[in-house]
Amino acid sequence: MPETKAWSGDAHNAATAMFGRAKKQTDDFSKYTTAVGDALSGAAGPIGSARTALLKKADEIDNSGQLHVSDQWVVLVKGGQMTVEQAAALEKRAQSEQITVNRLLTDVGAADEAGAAAVTAAGQSHGLQLPDPTSLDRMYPGALKPGDEVPNPFSYVGATQQAILRDTEMSQTVRETKVDTQYNPNTGEAVATTTTRYMMDGSKHIETVDAKPNFSDRGPLTTNVHIDKNGNEVSRTTTVTYNNSAQHGMAGKTTSTTVYANGTVANVTKWPDGKEELVITEPNKPPTHVPVNLIDHPILTPLGATGKYFGPGVSVATSLWDIAVAQSSFERCVAIAEGVTSVTTGTLGGIAASGTGPLAIPISMAAALGGETLGNWIGNTFCPR
Template identity: 35%
Template sequence: MFGRATEQTRDFAEHNGKIGQEFVDGAGSIGGARTGLLNKADEIDRGDLYVSDGWVVLIKAAPMSEEKVAALMALIEAEQAVINELLLAVGAADDAVADAVMAGAAELGFVAPSTDGLGGLMIAGLQRPDDEVPNPSNHIGLFQQAVMRGEEMATTVREVKEEIVNHRGDYGEPRKTLIMQDGSKQVLWEFGPPGHRHMTTTHYDPDDKMITTTDSWIDMWGNKRLDIEWADGTMLNGSETPDGVIKMAFTLPDGRYGVLPPDNPLLTGAVPTTVGGAMTGLSAHVGRGGSLPMLDVDATKNVGAGAKFGGPALGVLTTAYSMASAETPYDACVSGFAGGFQIVGEIGGGAAGAGAGSLVPFGQAVAVPALAVGTAYLAGDWMNTLGTKVGETFCK
C-alpha cells in the first residue's frame, strides 16, 4: 500500500515539476518577445512617431507641413509592420505556454471542462481571454489600427491660420482655421455686430467636403441657440430661454424626431467640465441647473499647432451618446470624455468590435488593399453619418 502511494506521489511530483518547468521556460520566451517589442517601441518614441497603448504607431502632436505628414505616413507603414510582427510574437509565445501547460496537465489526467453552454460562463478562466488590443493577424485588427490612427489624426492640429475678414472700418470678423494631421479642417468664424455676435464652426474633410456645421447665437429675445447639421441632413437643434428652459432635439434625414430627455446630463449640468474648453470649442456649462453648451471663442484662443481639437459636434455627440448608454448616473457623468474622444471605439463597437459596429460599414473592414498596415481611416469616412447614429438613440 505504501509503495503504491509512494509511486503515485512520485508521479504526481514529476508531472507537477514538468508543468512548473513549462512556466519557467514560458517566462523566458514571453519575456524575450516582450523585450523585443518594448525596445522597438522605445526606438520609435525617440523620433517624430510614437506607439500608443494599443500598439498603434501614430504621429506626435507638433506643428508640421503637409509634406512632412506624408513622409511620416510612409514611415508609419514600415514601423507598424515591425510592431505588428513583434506583437504577434508575444501572442504566439503566450499561446505556446498555455498549450504546454494544458498538455502537461492532461498527462496528469486533467480534462478541461467544456466551455460551451452555461458552464463555460460560470467558471472563471475557462475561456481564453479576448484581445485587449487590435490583433494584426486578421483584417479586422488591421482595420481597427487604421480607425485608431484616423481618429487621432483627425483631432490633432498640425497648422493654424488666423485672419480678419469682411473689414468694415474698425470692425472685422475673426476667422481661425485649424488644419489637422489628416488634412481635414475646422473653420471657426465669429461674425455679426457687437452685442449680437454669431459663431460658427464648420468641419471639412480632407477633400474640403462639409462634415458638420455648428452655429450658436443669442437671438433678439435673449434665447440661446445651438444648431448642428451633418452632411447627410441630420440636425441637432438646441435652445435655452432667458428663464433657463433648455431643449435639444434630433431630426433625422428620414424625418424622425427625438427630444433629449430633460434629465440627460448634457442638459442638467452634471456633465464634467471637460465637455467645454479647447478640446471642443464649447463653453464649460456645468453650473446651477446647467446651461445650453455654446460655441466659445475664448475656449479656442490658445488652440495651436500640436493641440487636440475634436470640435463641438463631436463633443456634444460623444457626451450625449455616452450619457444615453451608461447604466448609472455616475457612469453617465464620467463616460463622455474619459480618455479622450475614442468616438469610433465608443459608438462603433469598441477595440474588439469597431469593424463590425454599425457606425463603420463592415465591408470596409475587410478591404485589405485599402486598409493595409499603416493606413488611416479618415474622418470624413465615419463622421458624415455620426449624427444619424447617435440621433437614432433618441428617435425610437
C-alpha cells in the same frame, strides 16, 4: 510487543495505509506542481526575450520625436506644426514602422501561446481536464480562452482596427493653426476672427468669432464649420449666449445649433444653472427630445487635449453616443454605427470597447469618413422611423 517496542494489529495497519496514501498524493501533487513550474520557467525566457524586443522597438519609435506607439501597439503620428506633405510622409513612415511592430507583437503572442500550451500539457499529463467549450461550464470565469486585448495584426479584423485607430487619430490631431482677423474696409474695425485648424488627415475646422453681436440681446456669434479631407462639409455649428436683457425666458441661455450634411439638426440649449436640453430633428421627421441626464459630461464642453481638436459637431455626437448606449445597449449602437460606416460589427465593437482607444471611436470614425455619415448615424439612432 514490548521486546521490539513496535506496534502491530488492525489499527497500526490502517494508520500505515493512511500515511502511505497521503505520501502518494503528496508525491503526485509535487510532480504536478513541478511539471507546471517547469513549463512556466521554460516559457519565461522566450516571452521575456520577445517582449524586450517589442519594448525596445517601441522606445525607439517613441524617441524618434515624430511618431509614437499607443497602448494598443498602433504607430501614430504626433501632432505639431507641419505641412500636409510632411504629414502624409509621416503617415507612410508610421505604416512602415507598423510592419516591424506587428512582427514583434506577433512574436510575443506566439511565445505566450506556446507557454500557455506547455502549462496546459503539463497539467493534462497529471489529470487536468479542460472544460468543454460547448457546455454550460463556459459561463464560469476563466473557462474560456480570453480574447485579444489589442488588435491582432495578422487577422483581417485586427489590421482593420489598427488602420481605423490611426485614421481617426489623424483626423483629431492638429498639424497647423492659422488665425486671421477680418476688418471693415470703411472703418478699419475688426469684424471677426477666424481660426482654422488643419488636421493631420487633411480635414479642417474653421471657427469664426464675430467681434460684435448682431442683436442687442445677445453676444457675438461663433460659427464652426467641419470640412472633411475631401472638401465636403460634415457639420456647421452656430453658438450664441444671450445677455440678461433678453426676453421670452432666454436671459443667460447659450444656444448651439449643429446642422449635419444630411440635414439632421442638433439644437442644444444650456441654462445659467448648468441644465441642458437637446433636440434632434431629422429631415421630414418630428423633433426628438433627448434626455441629456443620461450622460456624464456637459454637451457643450469642448472635447480634446493638447494637440487634439474634435469640434462641436463631433462633441455633440459623442454625447449622443453616451446617451444611446445608456438608453439601449452598446451592441445596438455599434450595429447602427456599422450601418453608416461600412465597417463590420466585430471590427467596430472591438475598438469601441477598448478603454485605450479614442473617445467614442465610432463617432470619431464617422466624422472622419465625412459627408453625411455622422448625420445619418444621429438620425438613425434618435429619430423615430
